[in-house]
Amino acid sequence: MDFISLIFSWLNDQLLKMDWLFNLIKWLTEDVLGLSIQDKVGGSLHFFIYDTIKIFILLSVLIFAISYIQSYFPPERTKKLLGGIKGVRGNILGALLGTITPFCSCSSIPIFIGFTSAGLPVGITFSFLISSPLVDLASLLLLMSFFGPKIAIAYVIVGLVLAVIGGTIIDKLKMDEYIEGYVKEIEDVDAEIEEMTRKERITYAKEQVVEIFHRVWLYVLIGVGIGALIHNWIPQSFIETAIGSGNPFSVLIATVVGIPMYADIFGTLPIAEALFGKGVGIGTVLAFMMAVTALSLPSMIMLSKVVKRKLLVLFVVIVAIGIVIIGYSFNAFSFLLI
Template identity: 60%
Template structure:
């Protein structure tokens, strides 16, 4: 069972086979993927294809299912996902989806299109890149079980609180119209054939792809450059000991970087060994995984500026407050 779980995690969800295939093709073309330019090209091609596959598969599946459920029926079924309970469910769902922030956006679109409340989908969007089972195990192996537990709890609290706060701001109308798709009327839904439903799902997938793809290219291109060209020692130098603004700086410095939690942990380990505060490290890791410029570039196509600003503001506030609290608590941990 463990081998099956590992296979599904690595080869199906993370698409490691795709990364290996692209690395092999680039190597055959004479490019060293360990070099900066080779690594940048590998990152760009792999992430673009991976995100497009996720986007198209998820939107097609959700749209096909949605063809059976007119808006009225969907609202009745999904009505149970309300309040903090729905946000907790969304945050916990994020822990079993090991995606970076950019890869989580197609699922955010799919869940929104399925009719889930905005707060629930945002709790998922915050939690998914920040906390997952594999990263928890890796953090535990490096920093110990207490740090892994703290990181997990803080991540889930921020996800639940962030989704809940934005839900109460009444910003549901700030999601782009194309994200919700074209609803199927009740009468039409009853008479559609399987071919009609496939055609409907393909149409919805194509429309979403056309709207989002340019932003995927821009976002991944920025991420590829940042991922391979920002030296780790620059980050470590800025977050030195005794700086009262270290948590704020860590959060702001982390935001432009594009990496998943696995790419962030080695930097966090180096910072930890240099005596940087635990709260500062937690804030940095969360900022890198949730608020990267590439992911926000893609998200800006999906939501309107007011909702984007609320999302960034709530996440930043949660990360900074948590960072200072856990720096203060570190002697007792």
Template identity: 70%
Template sequence: MFVFEWLNNQLLKMEWLYNLIKLLVENVFGLSVQEQLGGSIHFFIYDVIKIFILLSVLIFTISYIQSFFPPERTRRILGRYNGISANILGALLGTVTPFCSCSSIPLFIGFTSAGLPIGVTFSFLISSPLVDLASVLLLASIFNWKIAISYVVVGIILAVIGGTIISKSKLEKYVEPFVFNNKVFEAAQEELTTRERIDFAKEQVLNIIKKVWLYILVGVGIGAGIHNWVPESIISAVLGLDKWYSVLLATIVGVPMYADIFGTLPIAEALVSKGVGIGTVLAFMMAVTALSLPSMIMLKKVVKTRLLLIFAGIVTIGIILIGYIFNAFGYLII
């Protein structure tokens, strides 16, 4: 137990980096981390470096594993199942694809074109941006393993329920016809060498870092500002646990934003430190990643308005319920 705790603190929470940046701020910049400016600088440098290190290592590892499961193989695996088991598998496969919601939509088109039930593809579409292995470890590095695992479980449940409802509702007619008319050719999958898999993983790391670096910097900057400059009384007055509307407000605020989950984590960390309920924070993170306005605009290109509204409604209601449940029982995992 002691060894696990030590590894968790040093490898995930990176206490060594925290102390190193503290020495830098105090001895080089001549600022105290207990003061607002020094604390903000320390928060920003520490979180940026930690997130980029963890993200690079995790995306490399996940992408190497993912090289064994190209889209065509994934489609064939999903095609072997039906009913709720297919939705569960679609949601689980979404967790190992490190994509934002916009990047997941081309795969959604490919899966639907290949004849997979739309309920399964929607389970994938909900799960992919919402839950992935990298976000799990980053959540554990910022909060704890109970919160990280709980987030994954509720994210997968939401994806399965959402996909199942859409499947049972027989909404195929609300998918744009061109999606079904796309031809999908069965192509033989070439076996990659170890060198090619490593190169693929490196490429994925660079591609994803290029996509999310700005969101991470902005997210950490906002988090540093909240953590050190916004009084706790103001945060509590708006998003405190005693406010019945806090989850609703967090969800509404998150929808028009567009950021990867990695950019929302520092904001979540700062909000929790100010006394905001864990359910409110998770609702904000989920809304940003699963219901972002750009992804809704992209999805509108491939589904009709009714299906888009049903999808958004299911996910929104699910996020709000999850937020209130976590606020009510969050003390068990914090």
């Protein structure tokens, strides 16, 4: 048993946390450039290079693997899977399918439109819309890399629960009439599902890596830059006063600050890592991440073109309340996860 634990520990350290990369960049920073990583400049440089390379490696590997899996679930097949299921079971399936779809809320909205035009219940489509940017498979592995398996698994579970509950509430309130009319009028072409060959799936996965890489690289660099700034230049006393455990409004502040931003899991993780390193509660950190990925202002603007104001406000309120509850719960029970 100890041997198995040792193997898993080694895999976590070397493949997810990439200790080898940390030590390599440390050697480059200290021995080659002559900058101590304990100092602000050296520490910032080490943080920026290490996190950027680490995220880009994980990004490429994860997108390839997830896109390969996703090739088995084109929108037409997904619509068929969801079409015959209603109620909470449908919400659960919609939330689970959201874990193998695009990595930001904006790219999930076109699929949401397709599902709605196909006549799927509005509650199921919203369960999908909540879970898609929030708890994709990439977030599980990336969170394991930064915060460990307990926090990563707990994050995914509560994210799925939020997606199911949110979709169920919207379904029970009969909000179908608040979908913009043109969405329902879009002709749903029931295209024949063509099976892809293994070579085609690999090609598709490679293309997705390139496409998503081009879409997120700038946000990753910005996120890592902000993370390096927080990690090495902003005093811990200031962070603790603003959103530390001593501030009872820390989760609320983190949620409100996160909403106007636009990024995905790859761009927010370096910031979350830096905040966590400064002693910010894990619930506050996760609330910030969730707000950025699920309720970013650009995605809300896009969604406002698809649903009417009452449904949009209801969606934001449900998700925001859920995020705040999750944040305070993680802070309260962090001793079980860290």
